[in-house]
Amino acid sequence: MDVAVIGGTGAEGFGLAMRLAAAGHHVTIGSRDAGRGAESAAEASALGGVTLRGTDNATAAAGAGTGGVVAVTVPFAGQAEIYRSIKDAVAPGAVILDATSPLATAVGGRPWQALRPWHGSAAEQAQAILGDGPRVVAGLHTIAAEALRALDREVDSDVLLCADDPEAKTRVGTLIDGIPGMRWVDCGRLEMARVAEPLTALLVSVNRTYKVKDSGFRIVGRDAWGRRP
């Protein structure tokens, strides 16, 4: 699958790009600066023993087309601007994976504090900026960058996905399931991101207390775990 990772030079996006490239996908790292995108791609390729490409955000987003996934892994402070900058490049009907957590760090607060975006969640803000064509899926808020970067270990965590479009959610879920140890969970409509996004803050709090870096969630209690019925 063609996957663009917008903000792929950051820790979370870089780890995701490496994991998806290792799973056999055609991954392009996007950056505000095409040169930095290319540098990050070269670094990820060397580290992972696979080939990634790198370019500017808009070119990367366009390259995913309608059949791929555009993953957006940027800080909340820059999220709206980034979406406006790729809006015209995103294919109609494209699938967007938004991983934004509205942490209070965006306004000088602490990473264990969360903001309430005007639209309800950062993912709903993304959908509002992109308009009706692209289909936004919210996810990855509870996956630590450190866990993604450690390619020699499985990622022991579930990925909570929220989206209005079932096909888009399943497409992103398929990507997730291809990463060793990860499993996607259908958490309902896009608006459920209002609950899922602040979980990053909760995990930051747990990490601080227990002096770890990669706490995460598993959903339990499902006797017969599998795909959605």
Next chain:
Amino acid sequence: MDVAVIGGTGAEGFGLAMRLAAAGHHVTIGSRDAGRGAESAAEASALGGVTLRGTDNATAAAGAGTGGVVAVTVPFAGQAEIYRSIKDAVAPGAVILDATSPLATAVGGRPWQALRPWHGSAAEQAQAILGDGPRVVAGLHTIAAEALRALDREVDSDVLLCADDPEAKTRVGTLIDGIPGMRWVDCGRLEMARVAEPLTALLVSVNRTYKVKDSGFRIVGRDAWGRRP
């Protein structure tokens, strides 16, 4: 330990009362009506093969004293009124376990939708009503009543606890750790309940999608799991 379960006639409270009695604690079920509290206690005693007492909410709350725990497991719609009704009975310095999830059902909405309480969280509202003496611990939002009721099975779930007072949090955590399969996680200050409480809505959404009744969370990623450092 002396434990009062306010709202112990409801599904969540009833299950918690049975689990704690089975673990050897002196449990009193509180209800608005002393007779109904006694009936519930008799039912729980028969089902669990242990002895629980039952009475009205204020008497139950007073009985926990300063060394016990007052667990409050009531719907959000009645939470403020319940706290006002037990306020004068709660011992100064008492430890309160508030399990309230501010679900939209309180105002005729859906159980996979959450409200934002004026104080930030339902637990902070409880603290505001009780004043500075009692120490509120928020927790149990992610534990299904069905899982608590099934005494023949371990509860496969972590309990996310949020509180400002470390001793109160540890006391409740000790109660939790005494229930087979359960484990408490220190999620930080009481205000983190703003993130933890709406998780009930997320689990309701997961339960609906997968047609299960008892999904829950485990925290993963801690190589050396244990008590707080």
